[in-house]
Amino acid sequence: MNIEVKNSVKSIDYSKSMKILEKRAHDVFLGKKDELLWVLEHKPVYTAGVSSKNTDLLDKSIKVIKTNRGGKHTYHGPGQKVVYFVLNLNKREKDIRKLINKLEKCIMDILNEYKIKSYPDRKNIGVWVGEKNKQMKIAAIGIKVKRWVAYHGFALNVKNDLKMYNGIIPCGIKNKGITSLKDIGIVDYKNIEKVIIDKFLNIFL
Numbered sequence: 001m002n003i004e005v006k007n008s009v010k011s012i013d014y015s016k017s018m019k020i021l022e023k024r025a026h027d028v029f030l031g032k033k034d035e036l037l038w039v040l041e042h043k044p045v046y047t048a049g050v051s052s053k054n055t056d057l058l059d060k061s062i063k064v065i066k067t068n069r070g071g072k073h074t075y076h077g078p079g080q081k082v083v084y085f086v087l088n089l090n091k092r093e094k095d096i097r098k099l100i101n102k103l104e105k106c107i108m109d110i111l112n113e114y115k116i117k118s119y120p121d122r123k124n125i126g127v128w129v130g131e132k133n134k135q136m137k138i139a140a141i142g143i144k145v146k147r148w149v150a151y152h153g154f155a156l157n158v159k160n161d162l163k164m165y166n167g168i169i170p171c172g173i174k175n176k177g178i179t180s181l182k183d184i185g186i187v188d189y190k191n192i193e194k195v196i197i198d199k200f201l202n203i204f205l
Contacts, residue, residue, distance in 0.1 A: 001035065001091065001205060007193050008040040011078065014047065014065060024086045025151045036086040037200055038153075039193050042076035046168065049073075049142050059167030069142035069152040071125070072172040079160035079180070083196055084153040087204065094148055100125060100141060102203050103154055107139045109199040110156065114186050124173055129184065136179035140171055156196070158182065158189055 017040065027033035046064045048057075049071035056073045057064060064073065076082055089099065104120040107127040111118045118129050118138065127139040141154045157180035165178050181189050 003035045003037050003085075003201065003205060004033075005197055005201075006036070006038040006040075007197065008038070011043045012040045014042050014045040014076065017042070017084065018067065021084055021086065021151050025146060025149045028086050028088050029090075029147050029149045035088055035204075036084070037197065037204075038084040039196055040082050040084070041078055041080060042082055044075075044077040044164065046073065046075050051172075053172065056169040056172050057167070058169065062167050067142075067152075069144050071140070071142035072170075073168040074140055074142070074155065074170055075164045075168065076155060077160050077164055079158055079182075081156045081158055081192060081196060082153065083156065083200065084151070085200070085204075086149060086151045089145065089148040089150055096143075096145055096150070099143070099150055103141050103143075106199050106203050107141075107154060107156065109202070110192075110195050111138070113195050113199075114181060114189065116181070116184065116186065124171065124176070126171065128176075129179060130177075134177070136177040136184075137170065137173070138179050138181070138184075156181075156192075158192055 047067045048064050049069045052072040108118045118127050125141050126137050128135045130136045139156045143152045159182040
């Protein structure tokens with residue numbers, strides 16, 4: 001299984017990245033291109049997945065881009081690592097729950113490199129830190145599966161401005177918080193892109 005790895009240094013426009021992902025998913029299905037792992041950061045943008053609700057948009061002046069990934073409202077911006085992929089489940093296991101489990105493990109493996117204890121939550125997809133009575137989301141997952149090609153990915157909060165979440169109910173979850181590596185005291189994350197790529201390939205190659 002060949003996975004092309006891209007690591008974009010400059011911020012990428014969200015809509016542009018979606019066109020690239022859609023085209024790659026189509027080409028992967030046809031066997032024209034290898035699978036893809038793409039690590040990037042977005043310019044500030046709010047997006048709403050297929051199960052989003054208008055009531056989760058607290059600040060109605062925010063411009064939101066509708067997207068075809070699973071999940072609800074979220075924010076992407078500088079300091080957050082967005083990890084997109086295109087994986088052909090026709091040549092892997094056709095099991096979406098197992099795919100999500102592997103993504104959660106990948107994120108936990110990344111965080112473990114920074115001595116951060118994290119865990120999944122069966123009721124709320126993503127990866128969390130903190131005690132059960134004070135759960136904080138550090139990574140969100142949103143995927144789309146079309147003709148058994150899975151794409152989109154996950155977003156890991158590294159040093160992004162958490163105040164940007166104040167205008168939405170992130171992922172539709174009201175009673176839990178949002179955090180980042182920086183927010184919980186991790187100051188050295190210069191090699192985070194390499195860690196992300198290594199951990200992802202360890203699981204999916």
